[in-house]
Amino acid sequence: MYQVLFCLIDQHDWRLVALGGAVCLLASAAAISLFLRARAATGGARLVWITLDAIVAGCGIWATHFIAMQAYGPGAGGAYNIPVTILSLIFAIAVTFIGLSISVSTRRGALVALGGAVVGGGVAAMHYTGMMAFEIPAHVGWSAGIVTVSILLGIVFGSCALFVAGRDSLSSALAATILLTVAIVSHHFTAMGALELTPDPAVAISGLSIPPASMSFLTASAAVAIIAIALVAALLDRRAKGELGRQQIVLDTALENMSQGLCMFDASGKIMLFNERYAAMLGRTGIPLTGRLLVEVLREEHARGQWKGDADQFFARLVADARDGRTTTDVVTRFDRSIRVVNQPMQGGGWVATFEDITEWLEAQAKITHMARHDALTNLPNRVLFHEQLEQGLRRAGANDQLAVLCLDLDHFKDINDSLGHPIGDALLKEVGRRLKATVGEDDTVARLGGDEFAVVQIGRSEEAAARALASHIVEVISAPYEIDDHQIVIGVSIGISLSPQDGSHPDELLKNADLALYRAKADGRGTYRFFETGMDARAQARRLLEMDLRAALQRNEFQPYYQPIRDVVSDRVVAFEALLRWNHPQRGLIAPINFIPLAEETGLIVQLGELVLRRACADAATWPDDVGVAVNLSPVQFKNPNLIASVTEALEKSGLAARRLELEITESVLLQNSEATLTTLHELRAMGVRISLDDFGTGYSSLSYLRSFPFDKIKIDRSFVSELATREDSVAIIRAVTGLGRSLGIVTTAEGVENDAQLELLRREGCTQAQGYLFSKPRPASEVAMMLDRPRLRASA
Numbered sequence: 001m002y003q004v005l006f007c008l009i010d011q012h013d014w015r016l017v018a019l020g021g022a023v024c025l026l027a028s029a030a031a032i033s034l035f036l037r038a039r040a041a042t043g044g045a046r047l048v049w050i051t052l053d054a055i056v057a058g059c060g061i062w063a064t065h066f067i068a069m070q071a072y073g074p075g076a077g078g079a080y081n082i083p084v085t086i087l088s089l090i091f092a093i094a095v096t097f098i099g100l101s102i103s104v105s106t107r108r109g110a111l112v113a114l115g116g117a118v119v120g121g122g123v124a125a126m127h128y129t130g131m132m133a134f135e136i137p138a139h140v141g142w143s144a145g146i147v148t149v150s151i152l153l154g155i156v157f158g159s160c161a162l163f164v165a166g167r168d169s170l171s172s173a174l175a176a177t178i179l180l181t182v183a184i185v186s187h188h189f190t191a192m193g194a195l196e197l198t199p200d201p202a203v204a205i206s207g208l209s210i211p212p213a214s215m216s217f218l219t220a221s222a223a224v225a226i227i228a229i230a231l232v233a234a235l236l237d238r239r240a241k242g243e244l245g246r247q248q249i250v251l252d253t254a255l256e257n258m259s260q261g262l263c264m265f266d267a268s269g270k271i272m273l274f275n276e277r278y279a280a281m282l283g284r285t286g287i288p289l290t291g292r293l294l295v296e297v298l299r300e301e302h303a304r305g306q307w308k309g310d311a312d313q314f315f316a317r318l319v320a321d322a323r324d325g326r327t328t329t330d331v332v333t334r335f336d337r338s339i340r341v342v343n344q345p346m347q348g349g350g351w352v353a354t355f356e357d358i359t360e361w362l363e364a365q366a367k368i369t370h371m372a373r374h375d376a377l378t379n380l381p382n383r384v385l386f387h388e389q390l391e392q393g394l395r396r397a398g399a400n401d402q403l404a405v406l407c408l409d410l411d412h413f414k415d416i417n418d419s420l421g422h423p424i425g426d427a428l429l430k431e432v433g434r435r436l437k438a439t440v441g442e443d444d445t446v447a448r449l450g451g452d453e454f455a456v457v458q459i460g461r462s463e464e465a466a467a468r469a470l471a472s473h474i475v476e477v478i479s480a481p482y483e484i485d486d487h488q489i490v491i492g493v494s495i496g497i498s499l500s501p502q503d504g505s506h507p508d509e510l511l512k513n514a515d516l517a518l519y520r521a522k523a524d525g526r527g528t529y530r531f532f533e534t535g536m537d538a539r540a541q542a543r544r545l546l547e548m549d550l551r552a553a554l555q556r557n558e559f560q561p562y563y564q565p566i567r568d569v570v571s572d573r574v575v576a577f578e579a580l581l582r583w584n585h586p587q588r589g590l591i592a593p594i595n596f597i598p599l600a601e602e603t604g605l606i607v608q609l610g611e612l613v614l615r616r617a618c619a620d621a622a623t624w625p626d627d628v629g630v631a632v633n634l635s636p637v638q639f640k641n642p643n644l645i646a647s648v649t650e651a652l653e654k655s656g657l658a659a660r661r662l663e664l665e666i667t668e669s670v671l672l673q674n675s676e677a678t679l680t681t682l683h684e685l686r687a688m689g690v691r692i693s694l695d696d697f698g699t700g701y702s703s704l705s706y707l708r709s710f711p712f713d714k715i716k717i718d719r720s721f722v723s724e725l726a727t728r729e730d731s732v733a734i735i736r737a738v739t740g741l742g743r744s745l746g747i748v749t750t751a752e753g754v755e756n757d758a759q760l761e762l763l764r765r766e767g768c769t770q771a772q773g774y775l776f777s778k779p780r781p782a783s784e785v786a787m788m789l790d791r792p793r794l795r796a797s798a
């Protein structure tokens with residue numbers, strides 16, 4: 001120790017020592033600053049910063065050494081061997097490069113310190129190589145103990161310097177600068193204390209050496225180089241910081257304008273950065289966050305009752321996820337808002353959490369899902385959901401339990417929609433849905449399948465009797481009058497029922513079979529229910545074929561009106577012919593209307609068929625004697641068609657037939673529907689001169705009010721009364737009443753289905769005006785009308 005102090009105090013020029021110290025401090029400051037830049041950089045840029053740092057640190061150590069050598073008094077008269085001097089500089093730079101590379105590449109303290117130790121070792125390597133270059137006319141000796149101490153000083157302080165620098169703060173950088181300076185200076189002067197010179201003029205100085213004066217120039221150059229590099233580094237640093245500042249502004253603007261909340265945590269779970277949106281979303285405005293551990297914030301919130309759950313456990317999970325590189329997504333509820341949180345691990349430790357308020361999105365999503373599976377008008381399940389629930393029901397029902405599917409259709413709903421308007425129709429559907437829901441059991445499902453179609457799944461108690469009870473209850477409930485917008489509405493419902501497992505075990509099969517049963521309920525007069533029976537399917541198939549056939553027949557012109565004479569009972573003269581449609585099928589021969597008119601009415605094809613009959617009948621009648629009329633049947637469906645008046649007018653105009661010769665036969669059912677519009681149409685037809693007959697009188701309601709509501713020209717007594725004349729007293733009474741009614745109202749009465757003279761005689765006695773039936777002729781084609789006019793009775797040849 002004394003030897004070192006003696007050397008430093010007595011053998012050195014203090015002014016040069018101070019200069020060496022200053023150069024060393026400057027070099028150390030530059031080296032530490034470059035070290036920090038190298039740590040912040042990655043890839044190629046990092047290598048550039050490490051290289052620069054190694055050059056600055058190496059030159060700094062080297063320059064410090066040689067300036068200090070200038071200050072060393074006993075060294076005067078010596079010189080420096082050039083190659084070894086250069087080698088010492090190379091050692092300084094190379095070993096420092098290795099040490100820096102180790103420290104920069106890791107965050108682990110021990111390794112950073114190890115890198116620093118290597119840098120300290122570099123200082124020693126440079127010093128002793130530099131001393132080997134020192135040539136002086138003296139014998140050089142070394143104190144081994146002091147040499148060891150000098151090396152250790154360089155290593156220990158170098159190690160401390162980089163370890164402290166690794167903490168990334170300004171104070172650490174300053175401390176590191178001082179520690180590195182101490183490492184170089186303490187090593188040098190301790191090592192100089194180990195030097196023992198024994199002067200000997202015989203020791204020669206080699207030719208390849210540089211005198212100390214020239215060495216001063218070299219060290220000054222090295223110092224300038226250090227200052228220049230440090231300046232460049234500082235400049236680059238400023239530029240980088242400026243760039244960083246700009247990036248910071250951009251980052252801040254982006255952060256604060258984000259619709260998402262964002263918070264960055266370091267590996268220990270400390271909050272490094274967050275935006276206002278984050279604070280607002282989580283109710284953390286106005287409290288210090290930056291630099292705090294998340295767990296502390298959570299604990300505080302937990303204590304205030306703002307956060308539920310175990311803060312420590314939750315926090316530990318987050319830190320572990322980030323450490324293991326797991327990205328996690330959660331939806332949490334804060335202040336009644338749903339927030340989606342994504343925790344994404346960051347490179348180099350820590351994680352970034354983004355917070356998105358998805359309350360509206362979730363609501364919209366729920367709404368879309370609801371809309372996709374519910375009917376917008378009634379809010380009942382739609383076909384999709386119904387199907388799913390039926391599937392579920394079938395699964396739950398298992399092998400032993402039964403399940404019933406009821407398909408419902410409102411009777412003549414279209415009429416209500418057409419006559420009262422869609423808003424009333426919609427209100428009615430809503431009310432029907434409400435009544436249905438109130439009628440079925442808790443476990444049963446009601447759905448609206450579309451239009452006026454509803455369906456029910458009855459689960460649990462679905463033996464046939466339970467399904468029957470439910471169906472008849474529904475018919476009763478739905479048929480009760482509705483009061484909608486001052487309109488009294490009455491509507492019926494038809495129901496088809498299929499039972500699982502006997503009628504099927506798949507939703508589609510059950511629905512199809514319930515639909516077939518529904519079709520049967522409608523065909524059986526509506527306002528009722530029917531169970532599925534085997535064979536319905538085949539009938540439906542046959543119906544479909546017939547419908548296709550019917551359409552094709554219209555195209556192929558296979559329809560033809562036949563004519564049946566109507567005779568005046570008193571004069572026994574043909575006064576008119578009734579047009580009765582026949583289908584001349586290429587394979588099946590002549591088909592009677594009973595086999596195709598109902599289907600034509602259901603499918604709407606009757607409108608086209610009716611127009612065809614009207615045209616043909618008028619055209620045929622125009623060729624008959626002027627006092628012979630033609631009667632054409634009109635279906636109730638034709639009355640719903642707004643073109644009816646136009647087609648009658650056109651048929652008359654085209655044929656040139658006088659309107660008074662055309663008689664239109666309607667049944668009571670025409671008057672049942674939308675009576676006001678029907679009566680208007682009837683009045684218009686009558687105003688054109690066309691005559692109107694009430695057909696099949698006695699079979700329906702036979703309400704006398706119909707006769708009052710419209711001035712019919714004729715009443716046709718249904719043939720069922722005529723055929724029973726001989727056997728049933730009441731039939732005679734009815735015929736008497738109707739003919740009496742006709743007489744008093746001045747209306748012609750025609751008896752249908754007269755098949756024998758006894759019936760004709762009785763009708764004549766009762767005062768019936770006209771008669772029609774096989775007694776005179778069966779319906780025959782137009783070509784035989786002349787013959788029917790000539791011969792009073794054609795029965796034998798019919």
Ligand SMILES: Nc1nc2c(ncn2[C@@H]2O[C@@H]3COP(=O)(O)O[C@H]4[C@@H](O)[C@H](n5cnc6c(=O)[nH]c(N)nc65)O[C@@H]4COP(=O)(O)O[C@H]3[C@H]2O)c(=O)[nH]1
Nearest residue numbers: 580581592593594613633634635753754755772773774779
């Ligand atoms: N047993 C018996 N039957 C007799 C006798 N005299 C006539 N008939 C039959 O009685 C039906 C009288 O026609 P409707 O009551 O208007 O009943 C008609 C009518 O409602 C409907 N229809 C026929 N043609 C048309 C048409 O062009 N348009 C519309 N809308 N319906 C039609 O088809 C029904 C049946 O027509 P058709 O089979 O031609 O049957 C005709 C006729 O052939 C008789 O002495 N004994």
